[in-house]
Amino acid sequence: MLHSRRLILAHFWLAFAGFGVALILGEWQMFIRSPLSAWIGNPEWYYRSVTAHGTAMAYVFPTLVAMGFGYAITEAALKRPLIGGNWAWAGFALVAAGTVTAVIPVSLGLASVLYTFYPPMIGSPFYYIGVVLVVAGSWIWVALMSVNLYTWKRANPDTPVPLAMFANVAGSYLWAWTAVGAAIELLFQILPAALGLTTTIDAGLARVFFSWTLHAIVYFWLMPTYIAYYTIIPRAIGGRLFSDPMARISFALFLVVAMPIGVHHLFADPQVGAGFKFMHSVFTALVALPTLLTVFTICASVEIAGRLRGGKGVFGWITALPWRNPMMLAVTFSFVMLGFGGAGGLINMSYQLDASIHNTQWITGHFHLIFGGAIVIMYFAIAYDLWPHLTGKALDSFRMMRIQLWSWFVGMIVLTFPWHYVGILGMPRRMAFYDYTDPAIAPQAVSVIASVIGGAILVVSGALFVAVLVRGHMAVRVEPGEYRFSVAAHQPARVPAALNGFGLWVSLMLALTVINYGFPIVHLMSLRNTSVPVVWIGAPR
């Protein structure tokens, strides 16, 4: 029974509203820098749009989904009303206010710095203040997840923490710690410059702080998706979770190794030593471990479902799966995109191979495939699964859901595969204009047009998604019953203390942060004369 339905719905709807606007902006960006469109004449419009797209998609949308889903998990898994409902609304208000505060200067062209900030470019202080408010709102959520978990644990000292809640709190702790890097960069470097208190900035140090956030933020986006893999999918397709402890180990490993690896974004940056780049490369490779554990566990769980439905033999269980069930489609598409995206990621994290695709369109293709594809398609699945419990009304447009999931999958492949390809050809990212009349890049025109078509399919799919949810609000009233999570094949009555809390894993996370980031940060801070004049964006010159 979900008590805070309005709270959760508010999070989801604000998230999806931002997502819808950013989706259209994204397709516009693809279009205007393709050969299909005449050059818009002013790159500022393009960067303005990219900033809005990135800010909405990276900060607002996934954060709100994680928060809303987190509140739902807390009530459904712990089987009690959320503690701190008013605080949760305050957090939501901060995120909403932060979004508006950030979007206004961006729309006015006063902060076209892209969501990754890129100092020494400095935009309007309101943009950064807005982002800080969004993060502050999400930290209230982190605190509430912690409070709810520990209150429950005190009341139930001998019961294992439900897997969904364990994973949810792991995600919130990961976010709390990973956001610190960008928070330090914003509060101590960027905002003083944006407010005019300083006129120079150490861009190299700022990039190191941002890398602290930039990689693990992807795992924060990934957390709701992984929670859905483990705790929704097996139940939704009529199976059992293969292993509960394996799931806990995966989430614990994400907590440990997702964060101290961000320097692989700085392979081409001179201010970090090669030794640290190598260490971060090694630890990035380790992230494959919890992902591969997950792939194994979920495939095994799906096989259980197939066999329970009468599937026999080596492959017979696959055809026995409920392929008309949107949840089955979603997890399949998500895994396919995770597979391709993960394979591309292995290239990005390799110190040597990265050199061939660094700062090319390959990277943009990669993170769209992982985030927009593997992750976001499961956000859709989460919304479809939760909606009847939130609205108290039936969500039965199954055909529309299937079309929506298929079109999202096809659109994302058509968008990102050519994108990877032009990256290998050397097409740089973050450029507003490409002269396709030049014979050197004319052959890339076809691939870019294919990406535009992929983007258009995604826009249609996004509209379908919203339509499905809106229809859900107008459907007949039903009693959805209790919201349940997957049951493990062997539901544990006891789990080791290490897998029932976060002390060990958070300690390892902090220790690895000190080892992998401590020296580079202290060293860069100790250097003199490394700051450069800030470049004002959108200011009269």
Added chain:
Amino acid sequence: MSSERLFSLRNRWFATAAGVTALIAVASATVGFVWLPLLQPTAGFAGLWDAICSAAGLVRAVPVAEPVVQANYKTTNVNLSSKVPGNSSAISIGRGATLAMQCTMCHGARGLSEADSPNLAGQYALAIFKQLQDYKSGARISAIMGPRVVTLTDQDMHDLAAYYAYLPRLPAYHPATARPTPRIVESGAPMRNIAPCASCHGSIDYKGGSPWLEGESPVYLMTQLNAFASGARHNDISQQMRNIARGMSPAEIEAAALYYASQP
């Protein structure tokens, strides 16, 4: 569960997790800081510690290299900033107007030239100030301008710049038909690393120190672009204009000059 002691070496979860993490950290550090650097025979490390310091990103003694190449011509010594050229008070403008009497022969009574010398009325103060400085220092060479700026003080140059910036920017030339914007002006040539003219000289963006060009004489604009391309003019900071002009085709130089000349 609650009675189990977690942070103890007897707890196998703690021992394994901490041990494996430490092992991976030590192994990767050994490879990254010791083994890989020492595999590079050309790196010329003085020893193990030197290799470790290099891999840690420490700034080491820079090898004695050849001396920095100096230009064999005079380069500009103007530092552009928002504080240059200072205030443009009424007194400053008035003084500038008086000083400008000696400029009228070529630049017109109100800053609008009837020869092929540039129109100065309404020109950015920063641009005028920089050119006057460069003529005086010899970074920009002109048989006509050189002798005239010898006696000007910095304040004189501020005043002249303030006066011309104050004058209304009237078009000297009204074209019968407007020309379409040439590609080089609007989008540059990214494959040749040429930024659009409009990204510094106005209409897309304005960068400090660059003049506006609309309504200038096409002969003057073409002469200057060719002078940048050949290196005869070299007072642009960090070769900004020389790098651009060198990459432009003669047709693009002509198109850009004719376009700007025809703009109101």
